[in-house]
Amino acid sequence: MNDYIERYIYDVTKRLDEKQREDISKELEANIYDMLGEDQSTENIKTVLTTLGSPAKMAMNYKEPRYLISPELFDDYKHVLVIVVAVFVGISFAIGIIEAVTATGIAILEGVFETLFGSVISAGFNGFAVTTLIFAGIELYRKKVNPPFRVESLPKIPKVESKKNLRVEMIIESVFAVIFGYIFIHVLLTNYVNINAIWDEVTWIYTGSVLNAWVANLFVPWFIAYLVLTVIIKVFQFKEGGFTKVLGIFYTALELTSLVIMSIVFTRMNTFNPLFVQSVSTAFNIDFAYHLDLAVKGIISMVWIITTIELIVTWYKIYHPKKGLPKQKN
Incomplete structure (x- = not known):
């Protein structure tokens, strides 16, 4: 085997699991020689290996993609994330308003900036963290169970003309429900x-x-x-x-x-x-x-x-x- 080819295959397979290396080494070697054809000169070998790309990139083709959240779930993740973060921020905003208004011993504006700015940002990060952890758990479960595709699981065609408008409507309704709900609960608990x-x-x-x-x-x-x-x-x-x-x-x-x-x-x-x-x-x-x-x-x-x-x-x-x-x- 040519030295360049041997070194290229080694650089690819060293990045893979040991149980994969032998089979992929043989497959890659066969592909390279198929691409070389009759011309196995050093110049042609360099051209073929350059065409294949770097060993690191080539090794990625043999690896199973690793995702915290896979592309299959990412759209759902984004939609839920927007709603959850909006709800968390809404709750934090309501809490901040109540704390600022009921605060004693500090100026109202100082209370507003202190309670709202920090708490709203913190709530946004908390919403992001909670949603990401939940979807990461779902992704882990899917990898372990690996459920087969069923035709019955196909989603129904949306009955609305614009799903974007529906998303905005859902977010607004959820945020207002949580904000006013929190205020109502706070009033009941304070009493x-x-x-x-x-x-x-x-x-x-x-x-x-x-x-x-x-x-x-x-x-x-x-x-x-x-x-x-x-x-x-x-x-x-x-x-x-x-x-x-x-x-x-x-x-x-x-x-x-x-x-x-x-x-x-x-x-x-x-x-x-x-x-x-x-x-x-x-x-x-x-x-x-x-x-x-x-x-x-x-x-x-x-x-x-x-x-x-x-x-x-x-x-x-x-x-x-x-x-x-x-x-x-x-």
């Missing part, structure tokens, strides 16, 4: 006010809780689960290109269950702290319990109406999707 108000020469002073403790203990865990499930449904909704019947069923069940729980919790007579109710009634000489009951029932009724309309629209879109595939750009 403490310090009020000193004057209204028509009536001074009202109240310090203490607004709701009884059992409300937060019962409602907060469910509401956290509701937010998590909502974001998961949004992710699958984007992946499917819209609501499918299965997603529609899960979404409808989740919304109705949350409404039922909310209705039961906030229409109970012992939901609000009786000291708070009595304090308002005494200060303003009104039957505050009666008016509060009407207000809560009115708000809940409005939420039921809005949610029902939203569910009807959702199911209409499921059974009457827009016809036609997305237009292809020339």
